[in-house]
Amino acid sequence: MERERVQAMLEAVKRGELQPEEAVERLAALPFVQAGRSHLDTHRALRQGIPEVIFGAPKNPEQIAELVEAQLAAGQPALVTRIESDAAEAVRARVSGGHYDAASRLLWFGDAPEGEGEGCICVVSAGTSDAPVADEAVGVARRLGNRVESVSDVGVAGLQRLLSYTETLRRARVLIVVAGMEGALPSVVAGLVAAPVIAVPTSVGYGLSLGGVTALLGMLSSCAAGVTAVNIDNGFGAAYVATLINRG
Amino acid sequence: MERERVQAMLEAVKRGELQPEEAVERLAALPFVQAGRSHLDTHRALRQGIPEVIFGAPKNPEQIAELVEAQLAAGQPALVTRIESDAAEAVRARVSGGHYDAASRLLWFGDAPEGEGEGCICVVSAGTSDAPVADEAVGVARRLGNRVESVSDVGVAGLQRLLSYTETLRRARVLIVVAGMEGALPSVVAGLVAAPVIAVPTSVGYGLSLGGVTALLGMLSSCAAGVTAVNIDNGFGAAYVATLINRG
Amino acid sequence: MERERVQAMLEAVKRGELQPEEAVERLAALPFVQAGRSHLDTHRALRQGIPEVIFGAPKNPEQIAELVEAQLAAGQPALVTRIESDAAEAVRARVSGGHYDAASRLLWFGDAPEGEGEGCICVVSAGTSDAPVADEAVGVARRLGNRVESVSDVGVAGLQRLLSYTETLRRARVLIVVAGMEGALPSVVAGLVAAPVIAVPTSVGYGLSLGGVTALLGMLSSCAAGVTAVNIDNGFGAAYVATLINRG
Amino acid sequence: MERERVQAMLEAVKRGELQPEEAVERLAALPFVQAGRSHLDTHRALRQGIPEVIFGAPKNPEQIAELVEAQLAAGQPALVTRIESDAAEAVRARVSGGHYDAASRLLWFGDAPEGEGEGCICVVSAGTSDAPVADEAVGVARRLGNRVESVSDVGVAGLQRLLSYTETLRRARVLIVVAGMEGALPSVVAGLVAAPVIAVPTSVGYGLSLGGVTALLGMLSSCAAGVTAVNIDNGFGAAYVATLINRG
Amino acid sequence: MERERVQAMLEAVKRGELQPEEAVERLAALPFVQAGRSHLDTHRALRQGIPEVIFGAPKNPEQIAELVEAQLAAGQPALVTRIESDAAEAVRARVSGGHYDAASRLLWFGDAPEGEGEGCICVVSAGTSDAPVADEAVGVARRLGNRVESVSDVGVAGLQRLLSYTETLRRARVLIVVAGMEGALPSVVAGLVAAPVIAVPTSVGYGLSLGGVTALLGMLSSCAAGVTAVNIDNGFGAAYVATLINRG
Amino acid sequence: MERERVQAMLEAVKRGELQPEEAVERLAALPFVQAGRSHLDTHRALRQGIPEVIFGAPKNPEQIAELVEAQLAAGQPALVTRIESDAAEAVRARVSGGHYDAASRLLWFGDAPEGEGEGCICVVSAGTSDAPVADEAVGVARRLGNRVESVSDVGVAGLQRLLSYTETLRRARVLIVVAGMEGALPSVVAGLVAAPVIAVPTSVGYGLSLGGVTALLGMLSSCAAGVTAVNIDNGFGAAYVATLINRG
Amino acid sequence: MERERVQAMLEAVKRGELQPEEAVERLAALPFVQAGRSHLDTHRALRQGIPEVIFGAPKNPEQIAELVEAQLAAGQPALVTRIESDAAEAVRARVSGGHYDAASRLLWFGDAPEGEGEGCICVVSAGTSDAPVADEAVGVARRLGNRVESVSDVGVAGLQRLLSYTETLRRARVLIVVAGMEGALPSVVAGLVAAPVIAVPTSVGYGLSLGGVTALLGMLSSCAAGVTAVNIDNGFGAAYVATLINRG
Amino acid sequence: MERERVQAMLEAVKRGELQPEEAVERLAALPFVQAGRSHLDTHRALRQGIPEVIFGAPKNPEQIAELVEAQLAAGQPALVTRIESDAAEAVRARVSGGHYDAASRLLWFGDAPEGEGEGCICVVSAGTSDAPVADEAVGVARRLGNRVESVSDVGVAGLQRLLSYTETLRRARVLIVVAGMEGALPSVVAGLVAAPVIAVPTSVGYGLSLGGVTALLGMLSSCAAGVTAVNIDNGFGAAYVATLINRG
16 A cells, blocks of 8 residues: 555645545555456556456456456557467457467567566476466566476376476576376476476366366475465466565 | 086086975075174185185174184184274184284284295385385285285485395395385386385375375376285285285 | 485586476476377386376367377377267267277277286176176287286076086286176176285176166175276276286 | 144134243244254254254363263163263263163163164275274164164175175165275176165275275265265164164 | 075985086176176166166267177167167167167167156256256156156246146156256155155256256255155266155 | 244134145145255245245256246245356246346346345456356346445455455445455455455365365354355355345 | 444543543554453443343353353343353352353343344254254343244155244244255245345254255355355354344 | 586596495485485485475474484584474474574574575564464474565455555565465465465465365465465465475
């Protein structure tokens, strides 16, 4: 609640430069924009340094376009996650200037935030089937202004593949490790590096993989210190946290 | 049901050497011994090459002693698993000639079966807390006549420890890999060797380790081919299967 | 890490026959082939005696063909599991010389490994609905060079069916027992034989069968020693382990 | 609500032999007895042919004695289940004439109901650890007036034990099959007989036996028709249903 | 194994009327018929008094027709459950003489077994959405030769509906109570009658109904004695057990 | 059972104005109407002040129309929930006078009950994806005669949005709080108001949201007093209870 | 945030009666009292009309006494729940004027709030084992100033017991229904009354009662409208919500 | 594996300064110390910048002392977590120089690592019962050389408490948020700050809190970006990751 701003405003009231009614209004002025039924949190760019990101999956193109326009109107870039190509086309038909990447299922308008953070984010994935989640993480991390390196198909059943990338892993300021099935890769990676590891379980696997629950349970029961986890298939969330870490 | 024996018996009936009533009796003669309320499966030594093993945990010393005596009376050695030292003492007070090992919680009477199997069973464990389960596996495998090697505290968070034992691992005819928490060790070991890996989840860990369920789920979702699993903490079961494998 | 090869290489360095830089390179030379985004583990044929097997289900024909070609280029036969007939056709249109079997959903290129192992693998299944999983196990076991016998529709609710195959069961070096619903068949089979039993739960059943979880829980809680389990519907995994056992 | 009795009562009202107010009272007269805070359902002996049975486990001796006295005062025999010997002694110190059986943990006052039902109830149990539950079933079935036969320690891992009792099993009008671990015994028994099988899962086992849940899931997923199940360790419930079946 | 028949056969061997080889053959003669990959248990009609019933859901029309023909060839009527109308038509196009009922999804060939059992089976269902399961129970019970009464839409949230059928309920020899959601109806019904109640949970409901698991848990935790349960949606299984009970 | 009506009826019997047989008939006359296989509880309007509401989801238009007609014939308004627009059209084609609202998926015939309750029901929802459930709650509450206010997209990750509605929240007699994912909103709202909070978990979210189970678990574990919960996505149930509360 | 108070304060700043610094202080003045490590929410009595209630179970007597003293110092009565008699004695030894009730495990200091609410709260419980939870609900509801009626041991397996209290149930403004095992009682009660029903699952039962989870699932899947639920054994929470409802 | 060191070593081999045998030895020299059955990973201080931390809970004082001595002998400080006071005393009786803190259950020998990291770690906890976990996080973070601030008892049911600490929260480089029950606090905190939030679920709560599982599920389903989670009650793990983040 920005004590300083309140203090300054109150001083203005005292000096008679600001009417009490107006001060009340300002205090009540809410830092969001009504967009249809949504409250777009435009204040977030100030409060958290990252503009609100639009989760596309459950929204139709009209809803997405409405939010994108509100965000652009507030002078902020817009980023939409989990949007399929046809929906992205429909949005771009309504709002000009958009870019779409099919692998990461990202749609964006406007420039990425400036600056590249302290170091590099390394996105490691266990199997080729984990690619969509890893790609989302890589794409979001880049859109949020980070340098990113990517290592894929280095599951623990063939250690020599992973170990050949040890230097790459050690260079990173923070690592995102994406794995389904038994989810053992984050434990192994965390034992090789001195940086925090954000584990992303994926819904890859069948039977007792339980749609990613097994991988998640393993990641949270990891014998390796230095591992935290996000929700299943949540490449976006991992990239967001990694960005906060990388910014220092 | 041993077609040949039936045929021979029927020939004897035909020759009049055996009365039909007696033949019926013999067909009904059941290959087990009634011991109190239990049916001790003494036939098992013939059928499976391994005498029945007595699971001590839910039984009191009187019940155990009764079964041990029945087994010894049938001319077979007796092996009791999951028996604490005081119960073992109580049994030994009733039946002479017993030996007890506290680490593996095994009590036995009589000699181990002869022969050492094809090769060596290697019992690998992830952490020091997995020792009781690993010790049970080692002890049972030895009592069943196998050569056994043991590697402990080689969890995946410090790979260099495990990798330093690569040669030991590769020597084994079959491996028993014991791990709690995320249960990732069998996947990694299976990637290093050409022998079957029997994974034993342990109840080591807390919170989301779920008493061994997480380790088990991980082992069964393993990205490495060559892994099978037994029940949580079931060192005995793993050693039993390993023995069957090692015998050829 | 093949101590001997390292020693030999170091001797060559000492003799001046090998430059240190080159030795470093060789140490770093990784035993896999980059195929698109994948790391094909061509070293596995040496390390484990069985070339890497390609899990077809989550891959498109292009990805599969790329991996098959890489494997053939490395002089190894290629085996693809869980591939439907139309995808198999698409792969065969790109890579010549393939064979496809619809029942086991297997596609392969090149000859099976020579040799037949010590004995016979017996694949037993409880109901006719378990056939796809049993067929995968039979097919994979044969492609990996084993002699295989198969017994089907011998569930425990009509014991006389199973008991009529007792001799077949006893002949096997290792048994794969496939069952859904309550998954009781492995317990019963393990009581009849002296060989290891690999239990494969299937997703057959409805309601409380829980997509195979009930069968798996039963198999891992088996009152019979000698049973281990693999993931639900994992006919491939069972055949792989059975091959390792059968090889001695 | 006994249409005839209502009709008769209304006729009496019409004839002036019964005052309307009184008729209302009688309609409201509730067929239970207030015993402390409990409502003892004394009407049950009429309605269901079996007096209410007192579940002892969560009650203290005072509460039990109060209920027993109320039941005896209503002219009915009293049966208490799941009561330990010391609690039983405390009840018997307050109410005379009681009998206690430690194995089945039953306490009773007064005679069993007359008559023996149509046939025999056969209680089959898989392992010696299932004895307490089987004993409760046997004891309750006998106290409710049935002829009972009992077969124990005939788990499916040694089929010859079970098969030797085939005739006993086939003689029964209804079977209660008690098993923990994988709970496979009811499926096998149901395949051998032409009578209904009531499966009782027990909490015997460890790890993935999940305190009886695995056995229950298996019983309800049984491939054998003719099986129904009751709650874990619910020997009483099985005996109660078996009594209803046996009465015809 | 029919001791008497064995004895008679052995007497014949003794009298020289039967050659030992032939006796061995007969002992080995298995009471089932091979139909494609299936073992049709034709012996069941003798052993259990009810011919094997064909579960249609996972089978294609060809498989079903093959089994039906085998069963008819063995002189037994054939009953197929869970078969949709188009599949039923396809079977009837191959095998003549079949009848199909869409509500119960039953297809049958030949007459129902004679006799009507001791009494009546009453099938009670909680809501209109439970109709398919209740209809299956009613249809199977009738095909197995029972008299059946049916009461529907009498859930516990409007007790007056259920209570108006009290007399119908009390007339039954055995009741099948079908309910989804919280599955409370069997508890209430069991409190009103003196006959066994077979509870059938249905997958009706949403959210925490968990596809029938909640109903099942409630039925097995019932505070009312006299309730047993079968698998979710298993109308067939309930009717089968009810038949065994009703036969006496 | 309306003691007074029974007393009056019995007085009439006593006075000879009513024959006993007829009185029995009347006592048996059940307060529901048979509509096809359903028992429409027309008595409910008297007993609970709210006519029975028809759950449309599992019913076809014919069944719905039949129930609507029965209800209208009984002089009561009819309300159908969870009905899609095409099904609603089909019903309206059979029964005239209906109104349909697509957002809340409600179809109704006849007027809402009179009266507006004590105060206002406030429906608060966390995200835009929760709209269908919130809309159902709003629609049902209005059809049942309540004043309703609605606040949407005020999830806890941007508290300033929620706090700007504090006065609206505090005005309500009862609040319905709709949230998916972690379901934290009811806890926060309950801390801000002095009225009861009915929490409605939604199936919004993915991965560990577990289809609404996570939200429900959180709501029931709420650290805030004043929160109760209904089933997942059950906007109707919440509105129904809120109506009962609001009526006083 | 009391817009009026802020406005008044700002007017005072404008008039020079209040220094800006002081206004900032006041805005920051937080409506709670620091008691050791706790923040006692003394503002709650104003905000919600009910002072904060102290959950005793996880706290030691020193912590409880500290909170009680802080609350009394703020001029509010103090109520402690889930406190055993010895801990209550220890608190009363430190703070004078307390009262303790063992059945409800409540300790309180000071008078209950005045006024009795609109009507009566009826607490209904299914079995005698549910008494501790029902007693907590009764006790808390009374301490919060409500009239309370109580009906116990009226489980659904003997409906006549419950139906004899129909008038009592219908008199209530709100009902709390406490049940373990299958938790069916709330559904039945809700069908009989026109008031909201708050269901409280209890951990009474064994096996598949799952410590109250089964009862809760049933309550939330209730086929009866008008039911909401609180956490397992949460008699306090139910009484708290009932108080909010009863206050109007 | 330190390419440079290998290169240097190989150069020495080439120059004849190092014998090949010795080089092999060195390559094989493993960076850990054998302590009893454990492999103490002394190399970790180099590899990860933080010496290995000893998890005390499952170890006896002898095992702990052995590991502490090994670590001190390697010139590293030793930190033991989850150790009760009596065990700590026993260790200190064997190894001199130790310090123990009962609140955080930490025992340590030697100085904390130098340096304080980039900024401050803020540990926030929801309720007073979460104190043990929060204290562990605070203690470990301090022992690993961080500046730490702590805010406790600021659960979401009384938002004003949390909001009064907004500035403290915003100052942190990384936050650890500890909460049981519904686990909503991390979502709310993450919405207020621009730093990463590490959520620690605790086993505080009862019934549906499920021993911390509910809190964890909520944290991983958080609607707020910026949240990751560790295992239940894992204050150590959270502090460890926070340290890695804080170090830059």
